[in-house]
Amino acid sequence: MLLPYLLLDIDGVLAPFPAADGSTPSTHIRHSVLPAGRNPDDPVPIWLNPTHGSLLAALLAGDLVAPVWCTSWRRDAATVVGPLLRLPEFPHLDLPRPQITTSHPSGYLWKRDHVEPWLGESAVVWVDDDFTDLDHAWASERTARGHPTLLIQPDPYIGLQRAHLVAVQEWASLQATAKGSLETEHQGQAGQSRL
Ligand SMILES: [Mg+2]
Numbered sequence: 001m002l003l004p005y006l007l008l009d010i011d012g013v014l015a016p017f018p019a020a021d022g023s024t025p026s027t028h029i030r031h032s033v034l035p036a037g038r039n040p041d042d043p044v045p046i047w048l049n050p051t052h053g054s055l056l057a058a059l060l061a062g063d064l065v066a067p068v069w070c071t072s073w074r075r076d077a078a079t080v081v082g083p084l085l086r087l088p089e090f091p092h093l094d095l096p097r098p099q100i101t102t103s104h105p106s107g108y109l110w111k112r113d114h115v116e117p118w119l120g121e122s123a124v125v126w127v128d129d130d131f132t133d134l135d136h137a138w139a140s141e142r143t144a145r146g147h148p149t150l151l152i153q154p155d156p157y158i159g160l161q162r163a164h165l166v167a168v169q170e171w172a173s174l175q176a177t178a179k180g181s182l183e184t185e186h187q188g189q190a191g192q193s194r195l
Contacts, residue, residue: 004123004148004175006065006168007093007115008056010073010081012129015046016159025159027051031084035076046081053085055165060088064172065125068093070111093118108134123148123175125168129156148175 011017018024028047035044060067069077069092078092095114103110109130124147126139131153139149150171152164 002122003064003066004125004172005119006059006067006172007070007124007126007128008067008077009128009130010046010069010071010077012156013127013154013160014048014052014081014085016154017156019157025049028159033076033080033084035073035080046084048081048084049159050085052160053087055162056085056087059165059169060090062169062172064176065168066090070095070115070126070128072097103130104132108132108138112138119147121147125150125152125171127152127154127160127164127168129154129159 008014016025016028024030024047028049030045030047032043033046034040038044056067059065067090069082069090071077071092072095073081073092074095075092078089082089093111093114095111098105098110100110106113109128109132111128112135115124115126126149128151131151136151139151142149148171150167152167154160154164
């Protein structure tokens, strides 16, 4: 059975934006990391909540979703950030590096132009802090067409909360149940046609 995808952002989700005074949440630990190709003398700071690691790992252990990084950290999400949270390794979406000055150059999240063709008809729960109304309308319309789509949008200054992951879990459980009953129904129909 194909699992729904879980698309996961980092900035504004796992690493909330600093407050106006530059402070980061006390729940988060500051790390200094070297993304691929970065000058070793010029590391990048990132702050992460270790609790997110255990909560996400527990969610993923349920085998209800197929996780994929969907972040401008790209491959560094899997090689640099994931290990800091002790997450199991999972793939990343190879997003391009568009020359844009806003994350909504066409009124919706720029990543969607790449996510949509990649998704095809797959079900998806997508966690990102940067959706617009157009993205939410897209999700509703996609769901109505029979491709379940849930957008979860943390406050970028607070980041991911336990409740967001509970929502992922509940939605994914519902998808599994719906899919299970559909398959049973199909098997029933197939059985009847053989009679
Ligand atoms: Mg973000």
